[in-house]
Amino acid sequence: KEGKTKNDYFREMVSEIISWGVKPRIVTGDSWYSGVENLKFLKNQKLGFLFGIEKNRTVSNEPHKYCQVSTLAIPEEGLRTHLKEFGFIKLFRKDFKKEDSRHYILYLPDEERIEDITRNEFMTIHDTHWGIETFHRAIKQVCGICRFMVRDTHAIKTHIFCSLQAFVKLEFMRSEKIISNWYEIQRNLFTLVVREHIFANLNSDRMI
Numbered sequence: 001k002e003g004k005t006k007n008d009y010f011r012e013m014v015s016e017i018i019s020w021g022v023k024p025r026i027v028t029g030d031s032w033y034s035g036v037e038n039l040k041f042l043k044n045q046k047l048g049f050l051f052g053i054e055k056n057r058t059v060s061n062e063p064h065k066y067c068q069v070s071t072l073a074i075p076e077e078g079l080r081t082h083l084k085e086f087g088f089i090k091l092f093r094k095d096f097k098k099e100d101s102r103h104y105i106l107y108l109p110d111e112e113r114i115e116d117i118t119r120n121e122f123m124t125i126h127d128t129h130w131g132i133e134t135f136h137r138a139i140k141q142v143c144g145i146c147r148f149m150v151r152d153t154h155a156i157k158t159h160i161f162c163s164l165q166a167f168v169k170l171e172f173m174r175s176e177k178i179i180s181n182w183y184e185i186q187r188n189l190f191t192l193v194v195r196e197h198i199f200a201n202l203n204s205d206r207m208i
Contacts, residue, residue: 007033011041018045026050028129034105036085043087046109050125053103058084059091069093069103078106078122080115090117094126135167138182143167 004012010033017024027042027049034051042049055070059081066084074093083089089105096102106122108114139145145163148156173179 007035007038010038014042014045014047023047026125026128028125028132030133039083039086039107043107043109048106048108050104050106050122050129052129053105055100055103057103059089060084070101074103077119078117087111088114090114090122092119092122092126138170139163139167142170142182142186 010029014024014027024047027047029049029051031052031054034053034057039049039051053069056068058066058068059072060066061079061081069091072079072081072091074091078090078092080088081091083091083105087107088111089107092104092106094102094104104122104126106114106117106125108117143163143166145160148159150156150159167182170179170182170185173185174182179185
């Protein structure tokens with residue numbers, strides 16, 4: 001109804017946090033939020049950031065010679081390079097066993113420090129980033145935060161609150177070692193349903 005994009009809301013939320021008197025040490029997000037407008041907004045707010053970027057984003061190590069990040073040889077310690085339409089960042093690549101490599105850009109307000117960012121510093125920030133990403137994934141897949149069939153504002157807020165409360169309960173159970181991960185209860189429920197369906201449809205003369 002408001003005609004705003006996710007990126008509009010992103011910038012509004014950052015502005016609101018700053019208005020509280022809170023200044024984040026690092027802002028992090030996935031490639032959806034790594035557009036130039038967002039990056040320049042954070043730079044103007046003197047905020048550092050770590051974002052995933054798509055493999056076709058272009059950078060330059062020589063004036064006016066841009067190439068896609070996927071084609072670059074990136075050292076373990078990262079590569080200080082110029083991101084098109086933005087400025088200097090540190091570029092990192094992280095390899096995964098079951099999927100393609102991911103690329104990340106790291107920026108600090110003190111631009112002289114960008115060159116000195118180490119792999120360990122990147123990994124520390126990335127671990128936080130990954131924790132946020134897995135939280136978002138779980139609260140959607142397990143707690144159904146996006147699956148509401150209501151239009152009333154109060155009902156939507158109630159649904160979101162219940163989803164958050166469900167996640168807190170799951171995290172408590174995980175921390176107390178009642179479950180090993182957030183997905184365990186959902187998976188076991190599904191397994192039980194399948195088992196009962198199989199037994200209910202077995203012929204009397206067949207056995208498992």
